[in-house]
Amino acid sequence: MNPVHNILGFKARMNFREIHHGYIGIAMVVSTYWLTMYPGWSTFMAIAGLILFTDDAYQHHHQVRCPEYHSPIHQFYGKYLYPIPFIQKLNRIADWLFGKT
Numbered sequence: 128m129n130p131v132h133n134i135l136g137f138k139a140r141m142n143f144r145e146i147h148h149g150y151i152g153i154a155m156v157v158s159t160y161w162l163t164m165y166p167g168w169s170t171f172m173a174i175a176g177l178i179l180f181t182d183d184a185y186q187h188h189h190q191v192r193c194p195e196y197h198s199p200i201h202q203f204y205g206k207y208l209y210p211i212p213f214i215q216k217l218n219r220i221a222d223w224l225f226g227k228t
Contacts, residue, residue: 131191139187140194146221148200149183152176 129142141147155176162169179200186198197205208214 128194129190137184137188138191139184140190141187142227144222144225145227146218146225147183147187148204149180149187150225152179152181152183155179 129140131138131140132143153176155172159169159173159176162172182198182200186196186201189196189198209218
């Protein structure tokens with residue numbers, strides 16, 4: 128079971144050394160800096176990124192009390208995307224980049 132961390136006053140149960148959809152959300156929001164010449168894409172990336180980050184943050188905060196909880200986006204990923212071999216390979220590469228052993 129992952130340890131509980133205190134992040135800006137909120138408790139979260141997570142392992143920082145593995146990929147999280149919250150990290151992808153943060154990257155999407157940051158990418159809007161380079162997409163300002165494309166206002167539609169910039170807005171889409173900002174909103175989608177905030178949704179991913181919020182979903183991941185809520186999941187890990189809720190797992191402090193209910194460790195088996197998985198957010199709707201996490202469930203969708205596990206059911207429909209993770210079974211695809213290419214996605215599994217991307218996940219392993221991302222975990223490796225974050226230092227998960």
